[in-house]
Amino acid sequence: xxxxxxxFLFLAVFLFSAPTAFSQDKxxxxxxxxxxxxxxxxRGVPGFSFLKDxxxxxxxxxxxxxxxxxxxxxxxxxxxxxxxxxxxxxxxxNIESYSFSEDESQILISTKITPMYxxxxxxxxxxxxxxxxxxxxxxxxxxxMQPSFSPDGEHVAFVFENNLYIHSLKSNKTTAITKDxxxxxxxxxxxxxxxxxxxxxxxxxxxxxxxxxxxxxxFDESSVPxxxxxxxxxxxxxxxxxxxxxxxxxxxxxxxxxxYHVANKKTVQAQxxxxxxxxxxxxxxxxxxxxxxxxxxxxxxxxxxLYFVDAKSGKASVALEExxxxxxxxxxxxxxxxxxxxxxxxxxxxxxxxxxxxxMQGIEKRNLTPGKYDVLKFYGVDEKNGKxxxxxxxxxxxxxxxxxxxLNGSKASILxxxxxxxxxxxxxxxxxxxxxxxxxxxxxxxxVYDRSGxxxxxxxxxxxxxxxxxxxxxxxxxxxxxKTSENVTLHGWMIKPTNFNPNRSYPVFQYQYGGPGSQxxxxxxxxxxxxxxQHLAQQGYIIVCVDNRGTGARGEEFKKMTYLQLGxxxxxxxxxxxxxxxxxxxxxxxxxxxxxxxxxxxxASNCILKGNDVFKAAIxxxxxTNWKWYDTIYTERYMRTLEENKKGYYDNxxxxxxxxxxxxxxxxxxxxxxxxxxxxxxxxxxxxxxxxKQYDTYIYPNRNHGIYGDNARIHLYTKMTNxxxxxx
Numbered sequence: 001x002x003x004x005x006x007x008f009l010f011l012a013v014f015l016f017s018a019p020t021a022f023s024q025d026k027x028x029x030x031x032x033x034x035x036x037x038x039x040x041x042x043r044g045v046p047g048f049s050f051l052k053d054x055x056x057x058x059x060x061x062x063x064x065x066x067x068x069x070x071x072x073x074x075x076x077x078x079x080x081x082x083x084x085x086x087x088x089x090x091x092x093x094n095i096e097s098y099s100f101s102e103d104e105s106q107i108l109i110s111t112k113i114t115p116m117y118x119x120x121x122x123x124x125x126x127x128x129x130x131x132x133x134x135x136x137x138x139x140x141x142x143x144x145m146q147p148s149f150s151p152d153g154e155h156v157a158f159v160f161e162n163n164l165y166i167h168s169l170k171s172n173k174t175t176a177i178t179k180d181x182x183x184x185x186x187x188x189x190x191x192x193x194x195x196x197x198x199x200x201x202x203x204x205x206x207x208x209x210x211x212x213x214x215x216x217x218x219f220d221e222s223s224v225p226x227x228x229x230x231x232x233x234x235x236x237x238x239x240x241x242x243x244x245x246x247x248x249x250x251x252x253x254x255x256x257x258x259x260y261h262v263a264n265k266k267t268v269q270a271q272x273x274x275x276x277x278x279x280x281x282x283x284x285x286x287x288x289x290x291x292x293x294x295x296x297x298x299x300x301x302x303x304x305x306l307y308f309v310d311a312k313s314g315k316a317s318v319a320l321e322e323x324x325x326x327x328x329x330x331x332x333x334x335x336x337x338x339x340x341x342x343x344x345x346x347x348x349x350x351x352x353x354x355x356x357x358x359x360m361q362g363i364e365k366r367n368l369t370p371g372k373y374d375v376l377k378f379y380g381v382d383e384k385n386g387k388x389x390x391x392x393x394x395x396x397x398x399x400x401x402x403x404x405x406x407l408n409g410s411k412a413s414i415l416x417x418x419x420x421x422x423x424x425x426x427x428x429x430x431x432x433x434x435x436x437x438x439x440x441x442x443x444x445x446x447x448v449y450d451r452s453g454x455x456x457x458x459x460x461x462x463x464x465x466x467x468x469x470x471x472x473x474x475x476x477x478x479x480x481x482x483k484t485s486e487n488v489t490l491h492g493w494m495i496k497p498t499n500f501n502p503n504r505s506y507p508v509f510q511y512q513y514g515g516p517g518s519q520x521x522x523x524x525x526x527x528x529x530x531x532x533x534q535h536l537a538q539q540g541y542i543i544v545c546v547d548n549r550g551t552g553a554r555g556e557e558f559k560k561m562t563y564l565q566l567g568x569x570x571x572x573x574x575x576x577x578x579x580x581x582x583x584x585x586x587x588x589x590x591x592x593x594x595x596x597x598x599x600x601x602x603x604a605s606n607c608i609l610k611g612n613d614v615f616k617a618a619i620x621x622x623x624x625t626n627w628k629w630y631d632t633i634y635t636e637r638y639m640r641t642l643e644e645n646k647k648g649y650y651d652n653x654x655x656x657x658x659x660x661x662x663x664x665x666x667x668x669x670x671x672x673x674x675x676x677x678x679x680x681x682x683x684x685x686x687x688x689x690x691x692x693k694q695y696d697t698y699i700y701p702n703r704n705h706g707i708y709g710d711n712a713r714i715h716l717y718t719k720m721t722n723x724x725x726x727x728x
Contacts, residue, residue, distance in 0.1 A: 026471065026473035026474075027472050027473060028473060028538055029531055029538060031714060031717055031721060033531070034532055034535070034717070035528070035713045035714040036711075039468075040468070040531050041528070042443035042462050042465055042525060042527070043460050043462055043464075043465070044444065044446070044460065045434070045446050046060070047059045047061070050070075050425070050426075051428075052104060052428050053428075053429075054070075054428050054429035054430075054431050055069065055070050055427070055431075055432070056076065057070055060095065060097070063081060063094045063095050064080070064081040064083075064095070065079040065080045065081070065095065065098055066078055067079050070427070070432060070434075070448055071432070071456060073459065079107075080095065080098075080107060080128060081095070085135060088135070091135070093112055093124065094111055095111065096110055096112070096113050096123070097123070098110070099148070100149075101149040101153040102149065102151050102152075102153060104130075105130050105153065106127055106149065106169075107130070108126070108127060108147055108149065108156065109125065109126040109127070109128055110123035110124070111123060111124050111125075111126070112124045112143065117193060117197065117202075118196060118197055118675070119201065120190065120202040121145070122143045122145045123143060123144070124137070124141050124143055125138045125147045136169075138156060138158065142160060144158040144160045144165075145159040145160070145202075146190060146202065146203040146205070150166075150207050150211035151207055151208075151210065151211040152210065153169070153211075154169055154170060155167060155211065155262065156169065157189070157205060157207065157214055159181075159188070159189045159205075161181055161183070162182060162185075162187045162190070163176055163177070163178045163179060163180075163181035163189075164176075164178050164181075164188045164189035164205060164214075164260075165177060166262065175265070177189075177214070177216070177267070178218070184226065184244055185220070185221065185222045186218065186219065186220050186221070186222070187204075187218070187219040187221065187253075188216060188218050188219075189217070190202065190203065191217070192219045192224070192253045193243055193245055194245065194246055194252070194253075194633050195253075195279075195281070197633075197634075197675060198631060198633035198634045199279070199633065200330075204216060204217040205283075206283055206285055208285050208289045208290075208311065209285055209287060209288075210289035212261065212262050212263060212289065213259055213260065213311055214260045215257060215258065216257070216258055216260070216283075217255055217256070217258075217280055218255065218256045218258060219253040219254075220255075220256075221244040221253035221254075223254075224244040224245070224246045224250065224251055224253055225245070225246065225250050225251070226242050226244055226245070227242070227244075227245040227677065228240050229241045229671070229672050229673075229674065229678070230671065231672055231701075231702050232701050232702060243674070245631065245677075246631060246632040247628065247631060248627065248628050248629075248630065248631075248632060248635050248636060248639075248641055248642055249628075249636075249641040249643060250632060252277070252299070254275065255275060255278070255279065255280045257270040257280055257283055257292075257294050258270065259292060259309070259311050259314065261311075268311065268312070269314050270292065270309040270314055270316055271309070271316050272294055272296055272305075272307045272316045273296070277299040278296055278297065278298060278299065279296070279297040279298075280295065280296060280297075281295055281330045282295040282330065282332070282334070284334055286308070286340075286343075286360075287336050287338060287340055288340065290311045290312060291308055291310065291311065292308070292309040293306055293309070293334070293336075294306070294309055294316070295307075297328070299632075299636065300636070300640060301327045301633075301636070301637045302324045302325070302326065302327050302328060303322075303323050303328075304321070304322045304328045305318050305321050305322075306318070306319045306320040306321075306362075308360075319360065319361070320345065320358060320362040321362075322349065324348070324349075326556075326563045327637045327638065329348075329517065331346050333345065333346035334346075335380065335381055338383050339383070341360055342357055342359055342365070343358055343360065344356065344357055344358075344368065344378070344381060345358055346375065350367065351372075351555055351557065352371070352372060352373060352556065353374040353376070353556075354367055354369045354375055355367075355369045355388065355390065357409075366408075366409040368388055368407065368409055369388075369392070369403075369405055370409070370411075371394075372555070373392055373393050374392065374393050374552065374553050374554070374555065375391070375392050376391045376393060376400060376552075376553065377390060377423070378390045379391070379402075379424055379433075380426060380430065382451075383407075385451075386406055387404050387405070387407065387430070388404065388405050388406075388407060389402070389404050389415075389424065389426060389430065390403055390404075390405075390412075391403070391422065391424065393553035393554075394414065395418065397519065397521065397522070397551075397553035398479060398521060398523045399522075399523055400524070401414045401416060401418055401422050402415045402416035402422045402424045402435060415433075415449065415451075416437065416449060416453065417435075417437050419439065420438055420439040420440075420523045420524060421437070421438055421522050421523055421524030422437045423435070423436045423437075424436075431450065432448060432449065432450055432451065433448075433451075434447070434449075434459065435447050435449055439525070440477045440479075440493060440523050440524060440525065440530075441477055442466070442525070443462040443465050443466065443469075443525050444460075444462060444525055445460060446459040446460040446461075447459065473498050474534055475496055475537050477493045477494065477495045478494050478495075478496070479492070479493050479494075479523070480492055480493070482577075482580045484572075484580075485576060486572075486576075488549060488573070490546050490547065490548065490549075490576070491521045492521055492545055492577065493544070494542060494543065494545075495537050495543040496537065496542050497537050497540050497541065498537065498538065500586075502586045503586070504586060505588040506541065506542045506586055506587060506588060507542070507591035507592070507728050508542045508544055508578070508582075508587055508593070508728075509533075509536055509541045509542070509544070509594075509724060510544050510574065510577060510592060510594040510595070510615075511533070511544070511594075511595050511596065511600075512546065512547075512548070512574055512594070512595075512596050512600055512604075513599055513600040513603070514547070514548045514550065514570045514574065514596070514603045515599035515600075516552075516559060516560075516562065516566075517550075517551065517552040518547075518551050519547060519551055519553055520545050520547055520551075521546065532717060536724065539725065541724070541728070542587065546573065548570040548573035548574055548577075549561055550562035550569060550570050563638060564638070564639060564640065564645055565639075565652055566627065566638045566648070566652055567602065567603070567606055567653075568652050570603055570606075571603065571606040571607055571611070571652075574594065574603060575607060575611040575614055578592045578594070578607075578611065578614045579614060582614070590616065591616055591728050592614060592615055592616055592728070593615060593616055593617040593618060593727065593728035594615050594617075594618045595619040595620075596620065596621070596623075597622060598622050598623070598676060599624070601620035601623030601668075601676075602620070602623045602625070602654065604619060604620040604623065605618065605620045605625060605654035605665075605684070606652070608620075608661065608663055608665055609657040609658070609660040610657060612660050612661065612663060613662075615663055616663045616664065616727065617664035617665070617666075617724070617728050618663065618665050619666045620665070620666070620667055620668065621668040621669070621707070621716075622668065622669055622670060622675075622676045622681075622705055622707070623654070623667070623669075623676065623681070623684070624653075625653060625655045625680040625683060626649075626655045626680065627639055627649050627653055628642050628649055629677065629679055629683070630676065654684065655683055656687075658684065658688045658690070658691045661688065661691070661695070663727075664696070664723070665688075665693075665695040666697070666698070667681050667685065667695060667696070667697040667698075668681075668697070668698045668699075668700070668707070668716065669697075669698075669700070670699075670700045670702075670704050670706075670707045671699055672703055672704055673704050674704060675704070676705060681699075685697060698716065698719055700712055
């Protein structure tokens with residue numbers, strides 16, 4: 001009989017680590033629990049949405065919009081159910097998403113939602129009028145994108161086949177604002193692929209506060225190069241999906257901003273100067289219904305201008321201008337105050353992400369959050385009480401707290417738990433907020449607080465999961481810091497095997513992401529990966545994660561020092577992490593592996609090649625292998641173009657170092673990945689073959705960047721787990 005070598009190795013690892021891996025009377029974690037039954041998934045508060053009174057909220061539960069009292073948790077009533085719509089209006093669908101008009105007298109209902117890219121989708125849309133009950137199908141039931149009520153509730157705007165429309169709820173007439181929309185050519189009111197992915201928005205139009213005008217961005221991507229992916233469906237030939245994707249140095253879509261006047265159907269262009277090689281990443285109305293704010297950003301993304309545009313004439317003037325020696329991140333922190341004379345803006349100009357108060361002439365009045373810490377999220381401003389609310393890394397990068405400060409610039413104070421990661425959802429009146437709090441070892445709880453920071457009640461505490469955790473063989477994640485050979489302090493967390501014995505020697509599995517401004521080393525719940533890491537710890541592995549230089553919550557210089565050489569310092573720091581781990585008496589330095597997804601896959605690839613004397617194995621899922629094949633906005637923000645920075649591209653792209661491979665290397669990619677194209681892995685494979693280097697690969701047809709659906713996750717994590725057991 002021939003013995004399966006993988007089975008033999010697994011038994012050897014199991015027997016070697018058995019005394020360490022399983023505590024008495026504690027249960028093991030299976031991959032099926034994590035990726036199939038979801039029995040270890042933390043409960044959230046899905047579809048949570050505040051109503052304008054600030055003390056009630058709604059949730060979509062099994063096709064029914066239910067109303068609850070925030071302070072007591074009591075169920076109030078069913079606002080609307082799928083069954084009611086079926087019974088009264090012969091509705092053929094389910095309530096899959098919803099949104100209220102500003103006065104909450106009408107509800108937009110979407111059904112048969114079809115995802116497009118990361119943020120976008122299309123759906124069949126209806127309008128439900130609450131009193132008297134009326135149910136209207138929009139646009140003859142054609143699947144549309146980005147429907148939204150006008151502030152006065154008289155119209156619904158939407159995009160269909162790249163054209164922007166408005167539908168009058170009074171006359172029941174639909175008007176085309178644009179008529180030149182065309183697939184892979186012109187888009188009106190929705191962004192192209194690269195804007196959606198890298199500037200993180202999917203609706204490129206905005207209603208004026210009075211509902212009488214609508215501003216939108218027009219994208220002409222006619223000259224943008226196309227990319228084609230294949231999908232398979234048991235037919236004679238694959239389906240070819242072609243879309244515009246500007247890679248480094250290629251042409252971007254030409255963009256313009258227009259303002260459409262509903263009453264006279266007149267369209268005015270915003271006169272914001274030369275738009276050659278420029279981006280328009282945001283538009284936003286001020287509180288003046290005749291004044292639009294347009295954000296203009298140069299292609300290098302280091303020079304930003306806010307223009308105030310007159311809605312009638314289109315004439316514009318620069319209200320704020322910011323330049324940076326590296327780059328400027330786009331955000332949604334712009335808030336215009338109701339007093340009509342001030343706005344709040346977020347900037348790293350002082351070395352940390354801070355909130356500033358400006359007057360409408362663009363003159364800075366004060367820093368609202370002074371201090372050496374980063375503001376991570378801006379929740380909003382309560383003008384009535386002169387307060388702002390935000391999330392900050394106030395006491396270190398691992399801990400995220402909910403804070404408040406006065407508009408007059410007083411010192412920030414903490415409203416929610418200092419330990420762990422806290423994220424708030426505020427009521428429209430800012431009287432209350434729901435805090436999502438977790439630690440790295442404790443699943444999230446959702447608690448209601450008042451504006452003073454007093455906890456009122458818990459909505460979801462995940463006690464069922466916590467009880468289940470007590471039955472499982474788990475190890476506590478521990479935080480640590482160390483200094484590299486370059487005297488850089490790095491932060492990390494570590495999970496040791498249960499029943500850890502410091503006199504034994506353990507293999508290490510290193511996880512990271514490492515991309516600009518990201519964080520993995522936070523004292524917050526890690527979701528499904530937490531369970532996988534615990535599963536591996538039960539097999540006798542130490543799991544370690546370190547945030548390298550270039551990551552967030554440590555100020556601008558730490559984050560942006562990777563500029564023009566993306567991957568250089570990050571790779572050094574991950575190699576230094578492995579060397580630090582190898583120096584510990586309980587680590588087997590000959591058995592260290594590394595894993596990452598997307599940017600993390602890029603990092604894992606760099607590390608197994610440039611750290612070939614340190615890492616025994618690497619798993620790279622959906623990795624970038626050459627920056628020249630990635631998109632313009634992301635790559636050029638950090639690297640400029642290939643022509644401007646050939647050395648930076650060459651020195652930091654894994655494909656040029658394939659001949660250095662010594663350890664085991666697993667390449668994984670979704671063949672229908674619209675983000676990091678399968679091209680990256682195919683070209684990497686060619687380079688490895690040319691260098692006569694052995695490698696493993698797993699390809700997932702019809703799967704995008706996330707690789708999920710139809711057992712893809714359990715399939716992938718089974719492969720990765722077996723690879724770890726065999727190779728590390």
